[in-house]
Amino acid sequence: MNIVKWFHNKLFSRIRLREKLFIMFFFVAIIPLLSFVYYSHQTIKRELTDQTYANMATSLEQINLNLESKLDAYSKISSTLYMDNILRAYLIRDYSEDMGLFVDAYQYFNNTIKNVLTTNPGIQSLTVYTRNQTLPADNVYIKRWDSKFEQSHVYLSLANTFGDIRFVTQQTESGGIPTITLARLLNYDKYPYGILTINIPESDIYSLMAQESEDKSIFIVDAEGNIISSKDKRMLNMNLKSFIRDEFSESLEGKFNDRFNGENVFVAYNTTKFGWKIVSVIPYQSFMAKAQAATARSLTIALLNIFLSALLIYTASRIFTKRVEYLLKMIRRVEKEDFNVNMKSLGHDEIGQLGFAFNKMAKRINKLITEVYKKEIDKKEAEMNVLQAQINPHFLYNTLASISSLAIQNGDMRINKMVADLAKFYRISLNNGKNVLSIHEEITLTRYYIAIQQVRFAGLLRVHYNIEETVLPCPIVKLSLQPLVENCINHAIWDDKQGINIVIKAYRDGQDIVLKVIDDGMGIPSDELKEDFKMSGYGVQNIDHRIKLTFGNDYGVTFFSKLGIGTAVQIRIPG
Structure with a gap:
């Protein structure tokens, strides 16, 4: 020994x-x-x-x-x-x-x-x-x-x-x-x-x-x-x-x-x-x-x-150690936070595969750093757009409170109810500047909006709800449903006497949650669907973009319509 x-x-x-x-x-x-x-x-x-x-x-x-x-x-x-x-x-x-x-x-x-x-x-x-x-x-x-x-x-x-x-x-x-x-x-x-x-x-x-x-x-x-x-x-x-x-x-x-x-x-x-x-x-x-x-x-x-x-063992040992030394040199570069590594090919054996994996990892890390930075910028821009679209809700909320008081003094309860619903709508939409609220809050916000519009359209809007209670506490991006209902009212009504039916659904689909807004209005021609995807207010495309930023690319909005039959918009979010 x-x-x-x-x-x-x-x-x-x-x-x-x-x-x-x-x-x-x-x-x-x-x-x-x-x-x-x-x-x-x-x-x-x-x-x-x-x-x-x-x-x-x-x-x-x-x-x-x-x-x-x-x-x-x-x-x-x-x-x-x-x-x-x-x-x-x-x-x-x-x-x-x-x-x-x-x-x-x-x-x-x-x-x-x-x-x-x-x-x-x-x-x-x-x-x-x-x-x-x-x-x-x-x-x-x-x-x-x-x-x-x-x-x-x-x-x-x-x-x-x-x-x-x-x-x-x-x-x-x-x-x-x-x-x-x-x-x-x-x-x-x-x-x-x-x-x-x-x-x-x-x-x-x-x-x-x-x-x-x-x-x-x-x-x-x-x-x-x-x-x-x-x-x-x-x-x-x-x-x-x-x-x-x-x-x-x-x-x-x-x-x-x-x-x-x-x-x-x-x-x-x-x-x-x-x-x-x-x-x-x-x-x-x-x-x-x-x-x-x-x-x-x-x-x-x-x-x-x-x-x-x-002869071969001596040659192999030289080749082996030479590639190991080169790989060690590249590792030390990454250790110094230099991710712009472009390694030459080290062959197809285990050392070559290790070099290929290391090179790919370094590029991936560099790409992820860039993507995370860009995603944060996009998210901040989306949140800024939402805040800008609220048209200074603090001032508007105080003004609505004054109008409500005047309506009560003049005995006009119809105007008082509209103003109260609008105030409640903005109270929820403000949400302390947060971009995410619960499905229960989003549906409540939509109900207030519909109540205001029902006063305006007097019997032309017939809204039906089919909501599973288990999905109500789950989070959703703010102002996801209301713009879809607004699209139905602004674009789907084709008969001023018959009006339209709007169905709002929320249910679980496996590990996901699906929300749908369906109307029996005039529908959209197929050649106009792409343009309609961007229409009105925040627009369907804006909602889809904000959902993908919040929950990932596997989720978002899908759009279905047939002329003369109606339109259905589906939101899919994680459960």
């Missing part, structure tokens, strides 16, 4: 960061590398043997999934045609009375089947065999269900299937490459009216395992052991038991040792849900040779890596 402590205090702590990184990285790279070479030499054969079995099982499982997926896709195509009511109607229709009817039928047959063949290029052909003697057969898509067909392997495989799918292997007419046929009995209420066959070429099945068969032999065999698909096409339709002894157990998967073409081999197999087996055969020598070559390569690469590691 004393030696380690002396080494750290006297030597290691005094050298530069670059040399420290070089020493640490060198030992971290070299010691595991030498240990790995030694360990690999001892265990590579055993590990490779186990891995070979695991890879074979994985490969078979993947091929199994792909094969089942492909066969399921073809099964779904057959189910679509099986459930096609139009196809069934055309197949069972009686065409003896009017042979011209079959033209529509063939147009549907051709469109449907060509669409299937176009979207599924792996299908070689698709045919429907029909018993309907009145329907002409084109011997391409529609063929006769005759005695010759009933002797075929396809027809015999459908005995007692009642609409279930069967996969049948058979030779093509050319006698060359075998074809896999999906066969399905088309029946309706247990009445068979046709047989659907979908022919799939062997090459479509082999493509699922073509890439896997480079260093091994893979076969797909049916339940009887006949080879359905193989890399060696000469083995197709031959029985696999002729080449490998039958050790396939009743289990769905397994493995065993055997001889194939005079070589010792590993054999692994898997079984699909359709009863087919996928068999993989790999010679011992194919992976044992790789084990020997891998050991030799590991020794060569290890020696080369020792040299390259020393």
Whole structure:
């Protein structure tokens, strides 16, 4: 322990960061590398043997999934045609009375089947065999269900299937490459009216395992052991038991040792849900040779890596520390409140990302300082505009009190009520110079304004309130509702006899509060909506601007109107 402590205090702590990184990285790279070479030499054969079995099982499982997926896709195509009511109607229709009817039928047959063949290029052909003697057969898509067909392997495989799918292997007419046929009995209420066959070429099945068969032999065999698909096409339709002894157990998967073409081999197999087996055969020598070559390569690469590691570690330590020093220099500039930092790119690794994030942070801080300063100026200007718009309310309030006294002395209570309502209106709007009051106060202020206007318009204003009590204590920007009601009165009345209805609503919408002023007046043409957004007094745009300054850009005013129907203005504020 004393030696380690002396080494750290006297030597290691005094050298530069670059040399420290070089020493640490060198030992971290070299010691595991030498240990790995030694360990690999001892265990590579055993590990490779186990891995070979695991890879074979994985490969078979993947091929199994792909094969089942492909066969399921073809099964779904057959189910679509099986459930096609139009196809069934055309197949069972009686065409003896009017042979011209079959033209529509063939147009549907051709469109449907060509669409299937176009979207599924792996299908070689698709045919429907029909018993309907009145329907002409084109011997391409529609063929006769005759005695010759009933002797075929396809027809015999459908005995007692009642609409279930069967996969049948058979030779093509050319006698060359075998074809896999999906066969399905088309029946309706247990009445068979046709047989659907979908022919799939062997090459479509082999493509699922073509890439896997480079260093091994893979076969797909049916339940009887006949080879359905193989890399060696000469083995197709031959029985696999002729080449490998039958050790396939009743289990769905397994493995065993055997001889194939005079070589010792590993054999692994898997079984699909359709009863087919996928068999993989790999010679011992194919992976044992790789084990020997891998050991030799590991020794060569290890020696080369020792040299390259020393060179690369030294270079990396220089690059690493150089960028760290540059980043530290920029940090010290920001520490001195110099936020105009424009760092050069430090790459795309963690240090580069750190430099990018630091540069972005410095610019963001600078931008936020500017935005906060500007926002405060805008807020002060908005508050000043509100105060200026109140037309010296102190003087006006005192004057109104005098007018009210004169009205009482002269017995004119109508004028007294108007003046009293106007005084109460300005008392609330003054609000000690504050820009925010409660929704209850804002609605009360609006009521006083409406009371004054109802005296003027005498029965033409019909105002309805729908206010949730839970929103009344919540804050709102002063003079938000009253200008909207003023717009209704000044611009919406189009009939001096009928007047208008005004509805004022306030309710919660999730985490927000929504206030609406709705009228059934004349409405606004769509081409005038933008200009109307700025109209009258403070205007809708002014209200929207003040709400955004107070509560943020997620809130504000929205405007809806339709000519001849009416106008609705909505205010959204946080709850």
